[in-house]
Amino acid sequence: MRYFNLYFFSMFCTLILACSNNDDPPLSQKPSLENPVVTNLTVSSADLSAVISGSQTDVIKRGFCYSITKLTPTTADNVKEAVGDKLELTLSALQSATTYYVRAYLLTSEGTIYSAVTSFKTLAEYEDPLLAQYQPPVYSDNYTSIAAWSQRDQWNLANVHDPTVFKADDGYYYMYQTDASYGNAHSGYGHFHGRRSKDLVNWEYLGATMPENPPSWAKDKLNEYRSEMGLPLIDNPRYGYWAPVARKVRTGLYRMYYCLVPGHYIKTGKYDDATNFDNSWTERALIGVMECSDPASNQWVDKGYVICSASNKGINEWTRSSTNDWEAYFMWNAIDPSYVITPEGEHWLVYGSWHSGFTAVQLNAETGKPLNELGKPWSINGDHSSYGDLIARRGYGRWQASEAPEIIYNSKTGYYYLFMAYDELSVAYNTRVARSKNIKGPYLDMVGKNITENGGGDAYPVVTHPYKFNNSYGWVGISHCAIFNDGQDNWFYASQGRLPANITGINASNAVMMGHVRSIRWTDEGWPLVMPERYGAVPSVAIKEEELVGEWEHINMGYNYQKQFTAVSLKLNSNHISEGALTGSWNFDATKQTVTVGGVKLYLQREVDWEISPRKLTIVYAGYSSDGKTTYWGKKIVN
Numbered sequence: 001m002r003y004f005n006l007y008f009f010s011m012f013c014t015l016i017l018a019c020s021n022n023d024d025p026p027l028s029q030k031p032s033l034e035n036p037v038v039t040n041l042t043v044s045s046a047d048l049s050a051v052i053s054g055s056q057t058d059v060i061k062r063g064f065c066y067s068i069t070k071l072t073p074t075t076a077d078n079v080k081e082a083v084g085d086k087l088e089l090t091l092s093a094l095q096s097a098t099t100y101y102v103r104a105y106l107l108t109s110e111g112t113i114y115s116a117v118t119s120f121k122t123l124a125e126y127e128d129p130l131l132a133q134y135q136p137p138v139y140s141d142n143y144t145s146i147a148a149w150s151q152r153d154q155w156n157l158a159n160v161h162d163p164t165v166f167k168a169d170d171g172y173y174y175m176y177q178t179d180a181s182y183g184n185a186h187s188g189y190g191h192f193h194g195r196r197s198k199d200l201v202n203w204e205y206l207g208a209t210m211p212e213n214p215p216s217w218a219k220d221k222l223n224e225y226r227s228e229m230g231l232p233l234i235d236n237p238r239y240g241y242w243a244p245v246a247r248k249v250r251t252g253l254y255r256m257y258y259c260l261v262p263g264h265y266i267k268t269g270k271y272d273d274a275t276n277f278d279n280s281w282t283e284r285a286l287i288g289v290m291e292c293s294d295p296a297s298n299q300w301v302d303k304g305y306v307i308c309s310a311s312n313k314g315i316n317e318w319t320r321s322s323t324n325d326w327e328a329y330f331m332w333n334a335i336d337p338s339y340v341i342t343p344e345g346e347h348w349l350v351y352g353s354w355h356s357g358f359t360a361v362q363l364n365a366e367t368g369k370p371l372n373e374l375g376k377p378w379s380i381n382g383d384h385s386s387y388g389d390l391i392a393r394r395g396y397g398r399w400q401a402s403e404a405p406e407i408i409y410n411s412k413t414g415y416y417y418l419f420m421a422y423d424e425l426s427v428a429y430n431t432r433v434a435r436s437k438n439i440k441g442p443y444l445d446m447v448g449k450n451i452t453e454n455g456g457g458d459a460y461p462v463v464t465h466p467y468k469f470n471n472s473y474g475w476v477g478i479s480h481c482a483i484f485n486d487g488q489d490n491w492f493y494a495s496q497g498r499l500p501a502n503i504t505g506i507n508a509s510n511a512v513m514m515g516h517v518r519s520i521r522w523t524d525e526g527w528p529l530v531m532p533e534r535y536g537a538v539p540s541v542a543i544k545e546e547e548l549v550g551e552w553e554h555i556n557m558g559y560n561y562q563k564q565f566t567a568v569s570l571k572l573n574s575n576h577i578s579e580g581a582l583t584g585s586w587n588f589d590a591t592k593q594t595v596t597v598g599g600v601k602l603y604l605q606r607e608v609d610w611e612i613s614p615r616k617l618t619i620v621y622a623g624y625s626s627d628g629k630t631t632y633w634g635k636k637i638v639n
Contacts, residue, residue, distance in 0.1 A: 029055045033087075033104045033115035036064065040574045042550040043096045043123045044639040049088035050104035050115055061107040062087050066100050072117055073101055093639055096125035123546060126617070130539035136608045136615035137201050137536055141514050142499070142506055147182040149189060152205045159185060160515025162243045162404070163494045165482045169251055172196040173484075174295045175494065175515070176209060176256060179241040182511050188212065191241040192258055194298060199537045200492065200517050209256065209290065209300040214239055217304045218260050218286055225284070225308075225377065226269070229315055234269045237262050242285075243336045243404065243480070254292045255368050256300060257337040257349065261285045266318045266329070274323075281320050281329040284309035284377060287337055287351065289368050306349070306369055307361065309334040310377035310387040326399035328355045331380065332387050336404045336480075340416070340439070341365075343409065348439055350391065350418070353403035357393030357455065358418070360440055361386070391441045392418055392434060393455035404480040407439075412489060413526040418443050419463065421479035426498065426510055428562040429479035431463040433528060446527055446628030458559065460628045463530050464495070464518075465557045466564040469635065472611040473509075474564055476500050478516065483528075491520040493530045500564065521603045521622065524592075529603050529622040532633035536608035543604050543619055545588040548595055549574045550636060554581035557631040570634060572597070582632075595621065602632060609638055 031054040040047040048064050056062075063081035067073035082089050087104055094100065100122070104115040126132040143158035161180035167173050176194045179186050186193060190208025197203040214237075223233045240261040249255050263272050267280035286308045290300040309330040311317070318329040333355035340348050347365045352358035362371040372386045383390040394402040404421035415435040422430050434443040434451050441452035445459040464481075468474025477498035485491045497516040503509035517535045520528045532555070553567035570580040572595075578586045584598035593604045602621035609618040619636040 031056055031059060031106050031108070031113060033106060033113060035116050036102050036104050036118040038102075038118060038120040040090075040549050040571075041120060041123060041546075043125045044094045045090055045092045045550060046094065046100070046120055046122065047088070047090050048102065048104075049086075052087055052106065056085065056106075058108045058110070059106050060109065062105070064089065064091070064102050064104050066091065066102040068095070068098055068100055071101055073103055074114070075105055075107070075112060079105075094122050096122050097127075098122050128539070128541045131541055131606075131617060134539060134617065136617065137610075138615070141610075142512065143514065144182065144506060144512060147185055149185045152185075152207075155195075155205055156203050157515030157517075158182075159513060161496045161513050162480045163482050163496070163515055164243075164245045164256075165484045165492070165494050165517075166246055166248050166254070167484065167486055168248060168254070168295050170294075170296055172198055172296065173200055174246065175203070175482075176244050176246050178243050180513065182508075182513065192244050192256070194295075196295070200535055201537045203515075206298045209292075209298060210241070210258070210302070214241075214260060215288060215302045215304070217302075218288070221286060221305050221308065222262060222283065228376070229266075231266065232269050234262070234264055237264065238271065239263065245337050245339050245406075245482075247339045247341075249341070249368075252293050254295055255339065256290045256292070257287055257306065257339055257368075258290065259285055259287055259335040259337065261335060277323060279320055279322075280318050284330060285334040287334045287349075291368070303368065307334055307351070307374065307387065308377050309355075310380045310385070312380050313378065315376075315378045326397070328398040331356045331398070332359045338405050338407045340407045340409055342439055343411065346439070348407075349388075350405045350407045351388070352405060354399060354401065356398050357390050357400070357402070358405040358420070359388030360391045361388035389440055390452065391436075392420065392443050392451045392459075394420075394422065394451075394458065396455055406481055406483050408483045408491075410491075410522075410526075413522065415526060416443075417483070417528060419481050419483055420459065421481070422458070423561060425477050425480065425496075427466060427476045427501070427564075429477045430465040430559065431479045431481055431495075431530075432459040433461065433463050434459050435526075446624065461527065461624050462557055462559050462629075462631045463528065464493070465559070465631070466562075467532070467555055467557065467633065468564050468566045469532075469553050469555070469611045470567050473500055473503055474566075475516070476510070476564055477513075483520075491522075491528065492535065493518045493520055493528075519605060519607070521605060523601075523603065523624065527624065529624070531605055531607060531620055531622055533607040533610055533618070533620045533635060536610075538606045538608060538617060541606060542590070543593055543606065545590065546574075547619060548572050548586075548588060548604075548636070552580075552634050552636055555633040556581070557633060558629060570597070600625065600632060602634065607635075609635060612638065 034051040065073045067077040106113040146154045159181040162178035191210040194206040195203045242259040244258040246256040262283040267278040270276040287306045292300045312331045337351040347363040394400040406419040434445045436443040466476040475497040482494040499509045499512040501510040552570040554570040582598040586597040602623040623632045
């Protein structure tokens with residue numbers, strides 16, 4: 001009996017030892033989950049993380065399960081699996097202003113292990129009633145299906161090139177432009193076409209301001225000078241109708257300066273087709289002026305000749321050795337006028353393109369014509385003549401890739417701002433700006449370069465440049481701008497924008513010219529920042545700090561000829577650390593509506609995300625590097 005008991009005891013001990021030596025981990029080593037932590041909460045996303053304690057050798061999957069209806073979600077509900085050994089991920093495509101219940105889970109061979117439940121509520125998409133009621137623009141940027149003249153009532157901002165804009169007494173903004181349109185839809189229907197808008201988003205087409213036949217003074221003035229030069233007269237001049245500038249002069253009076261560019265060679269007067277090249281430059285451009293008392297009527301009265309292209313060479317020194325000869329005959333090229341009235345009541349016309357730079361000439365306030373009598377438009381006295389004084393240039397040569405001067409005065413800063421278009425217009429077009437306390441300069445850029453007296457290089461900052469946000473073709477040819485305000489010190493930038501070339505499915509896509517209007521913010525130092533997304537008349541509701549948390553698209557725009565800058569990722573985390581394009585800490589100034597990321601101050605604004613469908617509200621920013629040579633554009637990603 002005693003033997004049996006000893007045997008039984010021995011077997012019992014062996015069994016216990018066998019059980020204690022199996023592969024199961026001790027209870028204290030089995031995995032467990034701490035409560036989920038929620039960070040970077042936005043309108044449609046949340047970052048989740050959870051700490052795993054114990055061994056993970058038996059873990060097959062890990063992730064989070066969540067629900068908006070079940071207080072205790074399981075893996076039978078919504079699930080997102082984590083990648084790798086860490087339990088952290090981002091939930092996206094969530095509903096706004098909605099409470100979610102979430103648990104972390106581990107799937108093991110023995111079953112599913114859950115954490116406790118955590119809840120969070122996504123941010124409201126539009127808490128403010130003004131934002132909640134807002135409807136973004138819906139018109140298409142690819143307007144080729146409605147580009148014909150017969151469909152002009154549907155154009156809105158389609159077929160816009162070289163715009164000029166002012167706000168009239170009747171509360172409308174009026175826009176006029178160069179004769180350029182997709183498929184030459186304008187051809188045969190007059191010149192310098194106009195449209196109007198109450199909100200800068202929805203535009204009503206008005207038609208031409210000048211009849212198809214040009215004013216008679218143009219042929220008379222052209223042949224007057226040709227006669228004095230001993231050249232054959234031109235019986236039927238053909239013209240390009242370019243780049244008007246329109247301004248309110250006073251209540252009940254508006255002026256529009258416009259350009260007529262003869263398409264003829266000087267020597268023979270033949271059309272400036274390649275087969276007719278006669279070793280001369282093309283004829284002088286002419287600027288005229290029209291006036292109107294009520295732009296709603298679209299009735300403009302021509303007031304005649306203002307000024308023409310002028311040369312500091314001799315009367316007959318117009319010879320050109322070949323079409324590769326860029327030593328232009330004309331010093332001042334009478335195209336691309338801009339018009340400004342100073343605080344002292346002086347009226348000035350600034351004009352020029354490619355030839356030697358930009359010039360400013362004072363006008364008679366009552367007539368709108370030059371204040372001083374014009375001399376003959378040849379052998380002018382260098383920079384100082386009745387044809388104007390040099391105020392800015394890109395280089396020292398007679399042929400330089402800059403045009404379209406646009407000048408405005410900002411009473412808040414006390415500066416005149418000279419905006420300029422650089423490079424060719426189909427792709428590379430970009431905008432620069434310099435400023436001066438005096439209408440005639442000197443104009444200095446942000447770097448401190450004196451572009452009135454020194455020239456010889458690029459002015460900074462780069463105000464606009466070809467760019468591309470994700471999910472879009474982006475835009476090129478963004479320049480030749482109009483700068484205007486609403487009478488309440490809110491400033492705007494208008495220009496053409498061209499689609500890039502060779503877009504599949506869009507014939508001649510680079511000829512698609514959509515009018516762009518963008519809002520301007522001014523830096524603390526008084527420099528204009530053009531917002532990256534087009535103006536959508538979004539209600540001006542203050543931005544809150546929590547709205548900045550999340551994913552952004554960021555564009556670094558320096559200067560790169562014909563390059564279309566593309567967006568990269570930037571993330572602003574709720575712990576005020578940024579990742580991606582700008583790294584470091586970030587902080588928000590609610591009063592100034594700015595965010596400083598990695599030491600870079602960025603100016604914020606609510607705008608429309610034009611690249612997604614359907615379009616939605618977003619937040620954008622613009623800023624400059626400390627040396628002025630890099631421009632930053634960005635927008636918050638919305639789902």
